[in-house]
Amino acid sequence: MxxxxxxxxxxxxxxxxxxxxxxxxxxxxxxxxxxxxxxxxxxxxxxxxxxxxxxxxxxxxxxxxxxxxxxxxxxxxxxxxxxxxxxxxxxxxxxxxxxxxxxxxxxxxxxxxxxxxxxxxxxxxxxxxxxxxxxxxxxxxxxxxxxxxxxxxxxxxxxxxxxxxxxxxxxxxxxxxxxxxxxxxxxxxxxxxxxxxxxxxxxxxxxxxxxxxxxxLSLDDLERLMEFQLDRLQRLGCRVPDDMKDPLREMLESSGTAPRQAHLVKFFDTWKAGDYTSAFDHLHRYFDYAMQARERIHYQYALLHMAILHADFGCFDEAIAAINETIATARENQDIHCLNFSLNWLHHMNKSYPKQMKGAGYMGMLGSEKEGLAFLKAKARETKTYNLLSATLLNEAKLHLLMGDPVTRAFDHLFQSSHLNLKENISNYGSHMLFQSALSSRLGLNYMSNVYCELLLHCYHHSCPVDEHVRAIGRRTFLVVQKGQYTEALSMLNSINTPTHHSIKFHHYIFLCTGLVKLKRAIHWTDWAACEALLSSLQPDSATDPELSFLLSESRIYYFIARGMFSEAFKALEGLSASLKEEGADVMQRVEVLITKAEIFRQAGEAERGFSVALRAASVAFKARLMPCLWSAVGMLANILNSLGEFDAAMRLLHAIIPQSLENFDYFVSGKLYSHLGDSYMGLAGQQDLTTSTGTRLRVLYVSRAETYIDRARECFKKTENVDGECEQLMKKAVMAKLRGDEKLAEEWAQNHNKVWEDGMKRMADNQSQDD
Incomplete structure (x- = not known):
């Protein structure tokens, strides 16, 4: 009936x-x-x-x-x-x-x-x-x-x-x-x-x-229900919940003629599920019905959905052809909103996937990035499309941040966008929270970065897209990893509700984040078998998030460095650097590449060759206020100065940055800085004249301070479960005890070294048995 x-x-x-x-x-x-x-x-x-x-x-x-x-x-x-x-x-x-x-x-x-x-x-x-x-x-x-x-x-x-x-x-x-x-x-x-x-x-x-x-239920009620589902699917980017699928199927089967919105609901659901063929089928069905209903004004939106679908599955050639047709049709039909949205989406794709877009033949439609944002901002103000204007202002703030411009410019555009959201009641809270979290992290305020992510997850999770919700959890995960809390990080990722995994894109993102956490832990544990297995499974594709793709490449390079494979590490680093230069990547990523290059020279025993590289990284990081990169670069300079015998200059540099670095709660970086500071004090102790009472007293003082900072470095490495770093500090303690003539204490520190190494191997074996 x-x-x-x-x-x-x-x-x-x-x-x-x-x-x-x-x-x-x-x-x-x-x-x-x-x-x-x-x-x-x-x-x-x-x-x-x-x-x-x-x-x-x-x-x-x-x-x-x-x-x-x-x-x-x-x-x-x-x-x-x-x-x-x-x-x-x-x-x-x-x-x-x-x-x-x-x-x-x-x-x-x-x-x-x-x-x-x-x-x-x-x-x-x-x-x-x-x-x-x-x-x-x-x-x-x-x-x-x-x-x-x-x-x-x-x-x-x-x-x-x-x-x-x-x-x-x-x-x-x-x-x-x-x-x-x-x-x-x-x-x-x-x-x-x-x-x-x-x-x-x-x-x-x-x-x-x-x-x-x-x-x-009448057909009118069913159409309202379909409209509600469409609003949720488009606004949140999720799939139809499991407990809603059966009632919807029964309603549609019991009705004589299903509303055409049902095909669009099925399109979004199959799209998020990764069913490329079925998504195209349902999209064609919906707009075929729209054409029969004489709603030809929707034709450009069919092309727009098709372009987004192609891009989501990595088919950038087809996506560019579809979006060009969308822009031409929107101009012909004088649909300013669709035109502005299409241009904004094209700008976003060119920024997120520059290599893929260039490989697909896109040569740029809006000129340079600044010119494109200025054009979109002007069009948004002209048509009073305030949600587009707010997103453009936020993109402009991101551009200033990525190019290394003064942070005040980014804050200026951020506040303009926030004011517009409040004035025009625009629900764009998730993007703002994530941007402020990233900005706080660059300024070395990891606590504030975590607070913004928690604010998004606890206060705005009902109105934020699933994509922003998952990214906030991923960012919190990496903040926790810096403290060495790998179990808590993995539990955060495992706590993501099951329906989120039903979307192939979100499942892939969570899978990569989980793999990165396990890879970082395996590198700290020196579990090379696990590292090789994880690196073989963590292969990014063309649709992978650019930030995660960079983290994967960086972790792979650090794996080569930890194993002493410097030739492979340098080759991989050069390939990553060329790729970032071609894409015009984030200034923070380029600085991290410079720091990694200096680290390769240091580990290879040629720290002097990395002096100019580390100095350039520190200069760029200071101008762009990339504080975590600045601390790592200054620590690298201090290590190079130690190798050149400039212990006093290295000590003064490290004393200037360690208090700020401790506020960032990145224990691995803090451990390296403390280790370099201990080396500086040991170098100063070796320069003292023992024939004078002042020289003898200063030597005892410097050695005592060196022991203090080496102990602090050991505590930091222990928190991050870095076996090599902790063992290195124990060896330094043993050498210091032996230089003082205390053979018994040196033997105790050597035994502690062996115990820490054995505990690390046992922990690695227990983890492998749990995985099996």
Whole structure:
């Protein structure tokens, strides 16, 4: 049986409530709640980030009788001792025949007519007439038109469904005189018909839960439900929840003709699932129906969706062809919003995947990046597309940050975008939180970076896209890894809910983040077998996030350095550097490449060759305020100065940056800085003249300080579970004890060295057995 077009028992009940309101049956104290309820059911409000969204169930669409009871039972009516619910049910049960259903729509028509002066004088106080263009007037006009269009058979089924719909409230009629005796149908009562009679069973014997279910949702309600699903899929970038798939399938199968939005819902669901072929099939079906409905203005949006779909699966040649056709069609149809969005998306793709876009033949449509952002900003202001303007300002802030411009410029555009979000009520909180987290991390404020991620996850997770939610968790994970808390980092990634993994893109992102955490831990543990296995599985493709792709390449280089494979490390570094130069990559990534190059020279025993490289990295990091890179670069310079015998200069450099580095909670970097500082004090101790009392006293003082800083370096390496670093500090302690002539203490430190190494190997073996 096909679903009704518009009228359902719940809408009949809403019309009864409207009639009650207009006939002055609603007290003044209940007018606002009643009108709010009616309008919320007929004209749903758009979602807002300021409030937590309700869980949408079927009764939210069909408005069960329980919903009316919840609203009306708290308000008193004009009848003494009776609530507004009693008055509402009185009107509901006074409709005791099929003829009364027609009378209801006749009375509603009288509410839209312009009354004469005589009728106004005779009307009771508080009588309300509606304008045909008002929200309630629109509801009544459409309901009357749809009722007139109903065939007799469908009208009978609607009346039967209404009887079954109000049946749960039969117990309330016992409180109202004269209603309980009328039964289901007053005409049947007058004829003496009872349940079991042939004529009665013919008319009402088919009432069942299936009858109510068939009329619980109309096609209009189903379209509203599809629109809600589309809003969630497009705004959050998620898939249809598992507990919603079966009800949606049943609703679509029970309806005679499925709304065309259902094809678009299936398109988004299969797209996020990674089903490339089915996504194309559903996209073509949706826009084929749109063409048949004479909605040719949507053609450019079909091309836009196709371009995004191609790009998401790494088909950049097809994506560029589709987006060029989108831009041409949007210009032809004068669709400024689609045109601006297409240009903004093209700019985003060119920035995120420059190598792939260039390989696909894209030569740039908006000129340089600054010119493109200026053009988009001007167009957004001209068309008053404030969400695009806010996103463009945020992209401009990111551009200043990536190019190494003064941080104040990035803050300026960030505040402009934030002010626009507040002024125009734009829900763009997730992007702002992630940007501020990245900005805080570059400034060496990892605590603030973590706070912004927590703020996004705990306060705005209902209104933020799933992509931003997953990225916030990934950023928190890497912040925790810097503290050496690998188990907590992995538990964060494992805590991501299962439906998120149903999207192939998010699953791949989580898989790469998990692999990176395990790879960093394996490098610190010197578990080379695990490193090789992880590196073989962590292979980025063309659609991989550029930031994760860089982290994977960097971790691979550090693996080569840790194993002493300097030729392979240098070759991989040169390839990464050339790739970043070709793409015009982030200044922070270029600085980290310079620091890694200096580290290769240091590990290879030629630290002097890395002096100019480290000095250049420190200079660029200082100008761009990349504080973590600055501390690593200065630590590298201090190590090179130690190798050149400039211990005092190295000591002063390290004392200047270590307090700031400790605030960043990157224990591996802090451990290296403390280790270099201990080397500086040992070098200063070796330069003292032991023939004088001052030289002897200073030597003892410097050695004592060197031991202190070596112990601190050992603690830092122990927190990050870096076996090589911890063992290196123990060897330094043993050598120092031996130089002082304390052979017994030197032997103890050597035994501690062996114990730490054995514990590391045992921990590695236990982890391998757990993985197996």
């Amino acid at each position: 096909s679903k009704p077009r518009y009228l359902t028992p719940s809408r009949i009940s809403l019309l009864v409530l409207v009639n009650l309101y207009c006939s002055s049956g609603v007290p003044s104290s209940a007018i606002v709640p009643v009108l709010s309820f009616i309008l919320s059911q007929c004209f749903p409000t758009p979602p807002s980030a300021a409030r937590v969204p309700r869980v949408v169930k079927q009764h939210d669409i069909s408005t069960s009788v329980r919903a009316f009871e919840d609203v009306l039972h708290r308000h008193s009516s004009s009848m003494p001792g009776r609530t507004l619910l009693d008055a509402f049910l009185k009107h509901m049960w006074e409709m005791n025949s099929f003829d009364e259903l027609f009378n209801l729509f006749d009375r509603l028509g009288g509410l839209l007519a312009r009354p004469s002066e005589e009728e106004l004088r005779n009307d009771p106080p508080g009588r309300v007439y509606l304008s045909p263009t008002s929200p309630l007037g629109t509801l009544i006009r459409r309901a009357r038109v749809e009722f007139v269009r109903l065939p007799f058979d469908d009208a009978i089924r609607l009346w039967s469904a209404f009887i079954a719909y109000r049946a749960p409230t039969a117990q309330w009629t016992k409180r109202l005189v004269g209603l309980s005796s009328s039964g289901v149908d007053s005409v049947a009562t007058e004829m003496g018909l009872e349940p079991g009679d042939g004529l009665y069973e013919t008319a009402y014997g088919h009432l069942s839960s299936e009858e109510v279910a068939d009329h619980a």
